[in-house]
Amino acid sequence: MATAVGMTRIVAADEPGVAAAVAALAQGELIGLPTETVYGLAADATNDDALRRVFEVKGRPTGHPLIVHIADASWLDALALDVSPACRALVEHAWPGPLTVVVRARDTVSRVATGGRDTVAVRMPAHGAALAIIARLGRPVAAPSANRFGGVSPTTARHVADDLGEDIALVVDGGACDIGVESTIVDCTLEQPEILRPGAVTQDDVRRIVAPSGTSIGEGVTGESRAPGMLARHYAPAAKLVLHETAASLPSDANPVLDCASDLVEAARTLYARLREHDAAGHAVVHVLMPPARGLGHALRDRLRKAASSAD
Ligand code: TXA
Ligand code: MG
Secondary structure: OOEEEOOEEEEEOOHHHHHHHHHHHHOOOOEEEOOOOOOEEEEEOOOHHHHHHHHHHHOOOOOOOOEEEOOOHHHHHHHEEOOOHHHHHHHHHHOOOOEEEEEEEOOOOOOOOOOOOOEEEEEOOOOHHHHHHHHHHOOOEEOOEOOOOOOOOOOOHHHHHHHHHHHOOEEEEOOOOOOOOOOEEEEOOOOOOEEEEOOOOOHHHHHHHHHHHOOOOEOOOOOOOOOOOOOOOOOOOOOEEEEEOOHHHOOOOOOOEEEOOOOHHHHHHHHHHHHHHHHHOOOOEEEEEOOOOOOOHHHHHHHHHHHHOOOO
16 A cells, blocks of 8 residues: 655555666665664666766755665676675675675776765665565665655655655655665775774774684775765754763753763664654754764764754
């Protein structure tokens, strides 16, 4: 059963829903694609016109590259040149899952998807409907998070329909995202893999996986040229977020408080939905209790800092 929200069709993640999604992508249309991290705004990664529309609909600068999603790890070699042993080890352990690797792109990879770069970001998502759609299309699918540029990422089909309205053919409802924050991005073009964006595959996971190949990992926070689009302000709600490292620093009358310190997995899973709820409730200020800087806490701290930073 499809339900209509404005003009956007939300379809179930069943056989007819998957078939409709594949047909739309094959015709060069855009769809809302569920993944285990956040929902993507998906296009056939081999169709430059469709890719240009992704940038248009998102309101995203064209130099800010897209992640290319694949249905099987064996597809990596059709996109990439010179895949390092460390990169192989990472994808073998973490795919399907919340890990994106940046690798040298073959000439056949669309430079619209890569924002003109000779590197491409590739991920195999751990979501049955996403994998079924990409496999049946038989081509990789480019997908940034399905929100307007700079805004809060969507973690339900309804969020996508609310954000992108009539600009997409349909959204596949794959349920609320399990992880809730975007994938870990690792630059594998360097001798030492380097984390460009923290996610649910943690620094410790990456270190453990690449250690046997004799490589260490870079931990430096990278600049704009290395990971284009990692602007200071991103993932931002309308509310002003005030970040607190300890409960002791919360004002006694702090209300509402977003507790991200007690259960990191739950905090990540619900972060974006809670930010949206505060906006819907019209809260001008939200006090946030910050997670510790370990494990998944790094990804939460990164998103919360960017969501809290003032626009300039
Ligand atoms: O979990 C995710 O990764 C989600 C779901 C939909 O898969 N996607 C996502 O895409 O977060 P997006 O477009 O919101 O973020 C992609 C990030 C960008 O910030 C960009 O800087 C980085 O990936 N990126 C893409 N290609 C790159 C490249 N060739 N070199 C360096 N960074 C790249
Ligand atoms: Mg995004």
